[in-house]
Amino acid sequence: MSSAIASALQGIRAVIIDLDGTMIDTAPDFHVAINRMRADIDMAPVSSDVIIRYVGKGTENLVRSILALETPADQLEAIFPKALSRYQHHYQSINGDYSRIYPEVGTGLDAMREQGLRLACVTNKPIDFARPLLEKTALLGYFELVYGGDSLPRKKPDPYPMLQVCRDFMLEPHQVLAIGDSSNDAQAARAAGCKIVIVPYGYNHGLPVQTIDADGIVETLYQAAGLLAAPVPAPL
Structure with a gap:
């Protein structure tokens, strides 16, 4: 399964990461x-x-x-x-007093940055809550872009925020991967034409993540970084 996900993620140059339920247990x-x-x-x-x-x-x-x-x-x-x-x-x-960062978030972001991937955080949390939380948890510095639910005319599951990041980074949607914890993230990514992988430990509106239309499930952001770096075996 991991090799299939790695194959699907070839050519990715930027990653859009959700906040609540994906990076931080809020x-x-x-x-x-x-x-x-x-x-x-x-x-x-x-x-x-x-x-x-x-x-x-x-x-x-x-x-x-x-x-x-x-x-x-x-x-x-x-x-x-x-x-x-x-x-x-x-x-x-x-804001942030009772939250905790999920395991391997920092190491995952470090690995993505070392690969030269551009990083954006797109969340439906209001920007006045999102940026202070990222700053408090020492995650803000990883991201070139942070868009909250009130930063743009439309929010997830509308594809608008994903497409805005693509425009900002001057990349095609197929070059951008979204990582989230819910169908909200997947619907936005799919509609935008981005790849999408899901972490299994978040919220997803109380529903099993296996029901989400995604390119795969990754245990942590660090695993996602490993799959992004993995070479695809040449065909026999």
């Missing part, structure tokens, strides 16, 4: 901020397992989905502005 931050928000509007706390089902499609979607667990649709919009404001306040105050 579920504990979401858990704290969401439940502080819920306390502010007199709602009971919810478990982390519930919250991660809705991670990956942007802050507004996360807050709406959590409110919708017990709020009728005709009442949700009335409380949404306050809930969003309180969530943003709490998340900003604890």
Whole structure:
């Protein structure tokens, strides 16, 4: 399987990497901020397992989905502005405090950089949350580009962010690999014409990663770097 993935990844010159669930386990931050928000509007706390089902499609979607667990649709919009404001306040105050970098992220990024690959981070997390988190975890310096969910006119699963990186790097989509943890990442990459591999340890809206249309599953970013560097055997 690894040789098949390595073969599919020949000619890659740049890598677009997702943030939440791919490089950093931010579920504990979401858990704290969401439940502080819920306390502010007199709602009971919810478990982390519930919250991660809705991670990956942007802050507004996360807050709406959590409110919708017990709020009728005709009442949700009335409380949404306050809930969003309180969530943003709490998340900003604890951003990165409860998170952890996944294993082999740093070594994987080092290996990619040593190969001369250009690196971009594309996330649906608001840019005012994404950049401080990358800086706090000492990952920001790896990336030439960082686009958040509010940096561009459209966010993943729309292909726009992937195509913007291709334009910025002056590369064709087939020369760019995306690495993510969810169908959101895969749909964006596929629609853009980029290659896509998935890590198995993230969120994927609570669904098995094996259901994602991708070029393969890699255990870590370091394994992905190894596959990108692997020579393809000549045909017999």
